[in-house]
Amino acid sequence: MLGLNKKDAYLFLLVLALVVFAPFLLNPFPENSELAQFNAGYPDLMQRFLIFGIFAIGFNILFGLTGYLSFGHAAFLGVGSYAGVWMMKLLTMNVIPAIFMSVVFAGLFSLLVGYISLRRSGIYFSILTLAFAQMSFSLAYSVLTPITNGETGLQLALDDPRVLGVSQVDGSIPQANLFGIPMRESFELSLGGWLFTFNAGYYLCAVVMMVAFYVAVRIFRSPFGMMLRAVKSNQQRMNFTGLNSKPYTLAAFVISGMYAGLAGGLMVAMDPLAGAERMQWTASGEVVLMTILGGAGTLIGPVLGAGFIKYCENIFSKINDNILYGWFSGLPEGLADALVFVIHPFIGKGWHLTLGIMFMLIVIFLPGGIMEGLERIGRLFKRKPPSEDNAAAQASAAPAE
Amino acid sequence: MSLIRKPLNRRSILRASAVGGAALATPTVFTSRAWSAGYLNEPTGSTVTLGFNVPQTGPYADEGADELRAYQLAVEHLNGGGDGGMMGTFSSKALKGNGILGKKVEYVTGDTQTKSDAARASAKSMIEKDGAIMITGGSSSGVAVAVQALCQEAGVIFMAGLTHSNDTTGKDKRANGFRHFFNSYMSGAALAPVLKNAYGDDRKAYHLTADYNWGYTTEQAVRESTEALGWETVETVKTPLAATDFSAYITPVLQSDADVLVLNHYGGNMVNSLTNAVQFGLRDKLVNGKQFEIIVPLYSRLMAKGAGENVKGIFGSTNWHWSLQDEGSKAFVKSFGQKYGFPPSQAAHTTYVQALLYADACERAGTFNPCGVVEALEGFEFDGLGNGKTLYRAEDHQCFKDVLVVKGKENPSSEFDLLEIVEVTPAEQVTYDPNHPQMAGGQLGTCNPGV
Numbered sequence: 093m094l095g096l097n098k099k100d101a102y103l104f105l106l107v108l109a110l111v112v113f114a115p116f117l118l119n120p121f122p123e124n125s126e127l128a129q130f131n132a133g134y135p136d137l138m139q140r141f142l143i144f145g146i147f148a149i150g151f152n153i154l155f156g157l158t159g160y161l162s163f164g165h166a167a168f169l170g171v172g173s174y175a176g177v178w179m180m181k182l183l184t185m186n187v188i189p190a191i192f193m194s195v196v197f198a199g200l201f202s203l204l205v206g207y208i209s210l211r212r213s214g215i216y217f218s219i220l221t222l223a224f225a226q227m228s229f230s231l232a233y234s235v236l237t238p239i240t241n242g243e244t245g246l247q248l249a250l251d252d253p254r255v256l257g258v259s260q261v262d263g264s265i266p267q268a269n270l271f272g273i274p275m276r277e278s279f280e281l282s283l284g285g286w287l288f289t290f291n292a293g294y295y296l297c298a299v300v301m302m303v304a305f306y307v308a309v310r311i312f313r314s315p316f317g318m319m320l321r322a323v324k325s326n327q328q329r330m331n332f333t334g335l336n337s338k339p340y341t342l343a344a345f346v347i348s349g350m351y352a353g354l355a356g357g358l359m360v361a362m363d364p365l366a367g368a369e370r371m372q373w374t375a376s377g378e379v380v381l382m383t384i385l386g387g388a389g390t391l392i393g394p395v396l397g398a399g400f401i402k403y404c405e406n407i408f409s410k411i412n413d414n415i416l417y418g419w420f421s422g423l424p425e426g427l428a429d430a431l432v433f434v435i436h437p438f439i440g441k442g443w444h445l446t447l448g449i450m451f452m453l454i455v456i457f458l459p460g461g462i463m464e465g466l467e468r469i470g471r472l473f474k475r476k477p478p479s480e481d482n483a484a485a486q487a488s489a490a491p492a493e
Numbered sequence: 494m495s496l497i498r499k500p501l502n503r504r505s506i507l508r509a510s511a512v513g514g515a516a517l518a519t520p521t522v523f524t525s526r527a528w529s530a531g532y533l534n535e536p537t538g539s540t541v542t543l544g545f546n547v548p549q550t551g552p553y554a555d556e557g558a559d560e561l562r563a564y565q566l567a568v569e570h571l572n573g574g575g576d577g578g579m580m581g582t583f584s585s586k587a588l589k590g591n592g593i594l595g596k597k598v599e600y601v602t603g604d605t606q607t608k609s610d611a612a613r614a615s616a617k618s619m620i621e622k623d624g625a626i627m628i629t630g631g632s633s634s635g636v637a638v639a640v641q642a643l644c645q646e647a648g649v650i651f652m653a654g655l656t657h658s659n660d661t662t663g664k665d666k667r668a669n670g671f672r673h674f675f676n677s678y679m680s681g682a683a684l685a686p687v688l689k690n691a692y693g694d695d696r697k698a699y700h701l702t703a704d705y706n707w708g709y710t711t712e713q714a715v716r717e718s719t720e721a722l723g724w725e726t727v728e729t730v731k732t733p734l735a736a737t738d739f740s741a742y743i744t745p746v747l748q749s750d751a752d753v754l755v756l757n758h759y760g761g762n763m764v765n766s767l768t769n770a771v772q773f774g775l776r777d778k779l780v781n782g783k784q785f786e787i788i789v790p791l792y793s794r795l796m797a798k799g800a801g802e803n804v805k806g807i808f809g810s811t812n813w814h815w816s817l818q819d820e821g822s823k824a825f826v827k828s829f830g831q832k833y834g835f836p837p838s839q840a841a842h843t844t845y846v847q848a849l850l851y852a853d854a855c856e857r858a859g860t861f862n863p864c865g866v867v868e869a870l871e872g873f874e875f876d877g878l879g880n881g882k883t884l885y886r887a888e889d890h891q892c893f894k895d896v897l898v899v900k901g902k903e904n905p906s907s908e909f910d911l912l913e914i915v916e917v918t919p920a921e922q923v924t925y926d927p928n929h930p931q932m933a934g935g936q937l938g939t940c941n942p943g944v
Contacts, residue, residue, distance in 0.1 A: 134618060135621055242635075245639050247665075251934075365642065369608040369609065414600075
């Protein structure tokens with residue numbers, strides 16, 4: 093199907109189903125229950141899952157395939173965001189030009205950065221990209237304030253020209269839309285105690301993400317992808333055979349930069365603001381975490397990693413002591429106090445700690461990330477466990493790899 | 494591919510137009526909304542949810558923690574608990590201690606991380622997931638401006654927390670956003686006469702400015718008001734926000750012939766730059782036959798605590814201080830102190846007042862509808878909330894009230910007693926025209942109820 097082999101086609105359909113039915117899947121708890129705190133099925137977070145999923149998929153094309161660890165990918169996301177907001181300020185509130193120009197600008201910028209940084213590999217490459225990203229961040233934060241509006245972040249104003257649209261509607265800024273469908277628009281479905289929200293912006297993200305995912309699968313399975321893997325396994329040997337690997341790595345770098353730009357453009361389409369901290373090194377580090385957490389080099393791992401981190405950030409950070417006391421209200425007071433005392437460091441402002449512990453556990457026990465975990469669970473439920481000699485054959489085959 | 498090769502005929506045109514028509518009609522499918530109410534997140538049950546969006550991590554986490562304490566206290570008072578705090582001294586008597594409009598006040602909290610993106614994400618989840626009808630908090634102007642714009646787009650009220658930049662109610666003002674805290678212009682206007690009295694009108698100032706939006710507006714405000722006194726600005730230098738060591742910026746000050754150093758820094762920046770400046774012996778220097786002086790336009794108790802000994806005798810301005818002796822301040826300090834065991838900071842004060850003002854506006858408007866609340870707050874005059882007579886100006890949604898000029902205390906009696914009030918600059922003196930050049934640009938627009 094669509095030039096995919098059977099396994100990839102199944103994976104693609106699975107992802108499609110997950111994405112389409114996410115508003116149901118992410119809201120498993122009824123509205124009024126105590127556990128509703130853990131529901132993630134509201135538009136903003138669902139959009140973030142997909143947008144950072146795209147970002148991580150793109151990053152994985154570079155890191156997962158070529159092994160080049162870029163520590164500056166947030167810069168491309170930032171450049172894309174700024175390009176997107178400027179399109180909305182100057183041209184129209186339709187999101188298409190914004191998203192398109194985000195990809196173009198991020199692509200151009202990544203071409204520049206990649207051309208210079210890819211002269212080195214390994215840690216030197218990482219440092220170079222980090223330097224570029226921090227440079228972009230500092231520029232956006234202060235020197236380029238006329239373009240980026242500095243610390244406050246670039247946002248829309250009532251007197252923007254918007255030559256193809258209108259500057260304002262009844263004294264407010266027009267909404268970001270796709271040919272008249274506002275991105276904020278939601279349709280709510282109430283079933284019993286459950287409330288499901290279907291958001292127009294989310295489904296735009298979903299379409300874009302499925303396209304991005306499809307392209308990534310094709311790249312992974314293409315001869316080009318094979319070349320990139322060769323770079324990862326032994327670039328020197330590749331060079332000795334007379335192959336120039338630079339065009340391949342540069343192409344991979346630009347493609348992943350464009351993915352980052354696409355994510356930036358979508359962020360702007362969902363929420364028209366671009367802040368400089370989007371380019372900070374912590375943001376670059378975050379996408380590295382997402383990829384490693386999910387499983388570098390796997391197709392779907394980075395998306396899961398992105399979802400995991402964004403879930404922690406948005407759900408755990410919002411639990412406060414009051415909510416905890418609500419949960420434990422049935423218990424005797426002393427016990428409730430003790431429980432709250434124990435859990436307190438891990439919630440609210442402590443969400444970084446929770447995330448850090450999870451990250452350590454995963455990296456130590458599942459070096460292949462969440463994907464390895466899923467695989468292990470999958471193996472448990474396999475109908476035919478590998479027989480003795482099969483396992484022996486595998487063991488003897490392993491060193492050859 | 495096969496479609497393209499076919500010649501156009503009547504059927505294919507019909508088919509194409511049917512598909513096109515359906516595509517064009519889709520927007521109407523999405524316009525159906527589950528809520529038929531007049532405004533977004535209308536509270537239908539017996540409770541109303543407010544969103545407290547404060548920095549719990551990052552450089553302003555201290556201020557954020559204090560803001561959250563104040564909000565919890567405000568909720569307690571609104572729901573009729575505690576001693577009622579400033580509700581007793583507030584000039585408007587609409588609040589009855591039975592929640593807001595008879596609905597019990599509940600709240601959700603979030604972490605802004607002092608980043609615009611994270612703050613907006615947190616505010617969005619409060620609006621979309623928790624059904625918050627009002628968002629308040631923040632301890633940085635960048636965040637305040639970003640969240641204010643979001644609330645305008647989404648259609649809820651935003652009550653700004655600690656934000657001092659002119660832009661919040663200047664070029665980035667929004668109809669749904671309100672600020673109680675004072676701003677850079679007011680700091681400059683309040684400080685100028687005090688500085689003239691203390692240091693004379695023939696001074697040469699050297700500015701070190703944090704390199705971001707708030708720094709710029711503060712530098713501009715202080716520069717313009719001191720130049721109006723007759724001071725000369727020798728040099729203005731921008732310092733990176735992430736800087737922790739300012740020695741490289743202090744040395745040139747020694748070589749210039751400036752005799753006053755203005756530190757347009759806040760939080761940790763100010764603590765470090767002031768410490769460096771004092772270590773370099775700036776304050777013991779005589780330049781042009783005058784004692785060298787240092788000024789910090791925006792002071793807070795938490796910063797004074799960080800800088801320790803070094804703040805002694807240094808002038809600055811602040812929105813509120815717990816040692817004020819009016820009835821409102823005394824009541825607030827008492828109930829805050831009883832609950833938490835130490836006096837509140839100015840961040841706590843402004844957020845507590847904002848929560849009360851919002852609740853009161855709802856009561857007076859008789860609705861939670863943002864447009865009703867905006868109408869009730871615009872041009873609202875009140876008293877008894879610690880700053881004397883105060884006006885919420887309709888033109889830019891900025892509060893106009895007295896500004897405190899403070900000085901680092903020479904002999905502090907406790908770890909909280911670090912600042913002494915030098916002068917209470919009356920509101921008239923810090924009031925400006927809404928079209929003042931420092932505030933120019935930007936429009937309020939119209940209120941947005943979110944539907």
